[in-house]
Amino acid sequence: MKRLVIISLVLCLSLSFFVMYSPEAHAEKTITFLHRWPNEPFKGFFDYAVEEFKKEHPDVEFKVLRVLNEDYKQKINVLLASENPPDIFFTWVGEYGNKFIREGIALDLSKYYEEDSDWANNIIPSTVKPFTYKDKEYGVPILMDVRMMAYNKDIFNELNLETPDTWDQLIDVSKKLKNNGYIPLGCGNKAPWNGALYVTTLNQRVLGLDTVKEDYNRYTGDFEETGYVEALERLETLIPYMNKYPNAVSREEERSMFVNGQIAMMALHTIEFPYVKDMQYEWGTFNFPEIEEGKGDPSVITGAPEGFMISKETEHPEIAMEFLKFMTTPEMGKKWVEMTNVISTTKGAVNENNSTPLMVEVIKEVEKAQDMSIWLDTATDAKIFQPYLAGIQQVLNKEKTPQQVMEEVRKAADELRKEVE
Secondary structure, eight states, rough: HHHHHHHHHHHHHHHHHHHHHHHHOOSSEEEEESOOOSSSHHHHHHHEEEEEEHOOOEEEEOOOOOOOOHHHHHHHHHHTTSOOOOEEEOOTOOOOOOOHHHTTTTTOOOOHHHHHHHTTBOOOOHGGGGGTTTEEEEEEEEEEEEEEEEHHHHHHHHHOOOOOOOOHHHHHHHHHHHTTTOOEEOOSSSHHHHHHHHHHHHHHHHHOOHHHHHHHTTTOOOOOHHHHHHHHHHHHHHHHGBOSSSGOOOOHHHHHHHHSSSEEEEEEEEGGGSSSSSSSSSEEEEEOBTTSSOOTTOOOOOEEEEEOOOOOSOOOOOHHHHHHHHHSSHHHHHHHHHHHHEEEETTSSEEEEEETTTHHHHHHHHHHHHEOOOHHHHOOHHHHHHEEEEHHHHHHHHHHHHHHHHHHHHHHHHHHHHHHH
């Protein structure tokens, strides 16, 4: 009996110690922070950011939730629908992020952008636009992934080729490469998003971003413009210059073919740059060429920022916003680049001291761009992108014509508009 009393007393004292000395017990404010990087190097950066922020705000404690990319889209819906949604949560842009705005989940951050222009002006403007909805800002971009055309400089030098500035030059370069025994273009479309990103670029170059944005919008999209068919026809034009059987080739296989010098050009994401190394040749990048007959701005970059929104239900909006500002300061932007090798949205974060010459060249293109053309599969509703991506695979397999694919997309868009009216 005496032994039981002693054990009970020890347990009570232990619990009291936990309550008294746990960090949350002393914190006046607790911020729940949800992101999609439980693995390094990204986890390390966010852990570092939290600890550095807490040094300046000792009354703030963080509850950090980390969910793998594959599970994030399901997990976030559960958490945001709970009684205690996360104060800060990661989001992609386009339709994926817009639904949080429409449903009243995301906090309007416009006043923070307006009141602190010194901070706001430190962020690359083209990366803020995708977080803007009806002229109001709802998110803070942290990183960006940009899709550039990568090319084998040794092959180009051997054949005295210049990087193409126009569509006609791209076709001419591709012909010369093929005639000299090289595979001009890579396309690994086993996962159909890759082909869709070619079409993301082609749609923008042919139709212009204003038209594309209107059609990607679930309320206004009808895809009636003939330019969408033309974009798919231009994709058809590229097929003879691509590796065989694009739909049977994975992205990883395409990348390996480029590294091994089997293909001369590929559309490469900056987030993939760390995987393209140990080549026996020098390589470079260029923005996708202008389509001279098209309506699109040739400076526009295909890509997307990624970042965070703040829950409308948060009890601490000022602290949550202060943390997002902190992560996008020049110092933290440089730290992001150093720790992850991925582009930061903060001006000057990518520089000669912490990045490769290639990355510096890419960031110059990004800063020059007035806007970004967001990935087709995040910019549109699932009811649009599913038939669109399937149709692109069928075009690459020569199973359907561009006209047939766009008929199906238009039908899906009509059904979606009626559904959301």
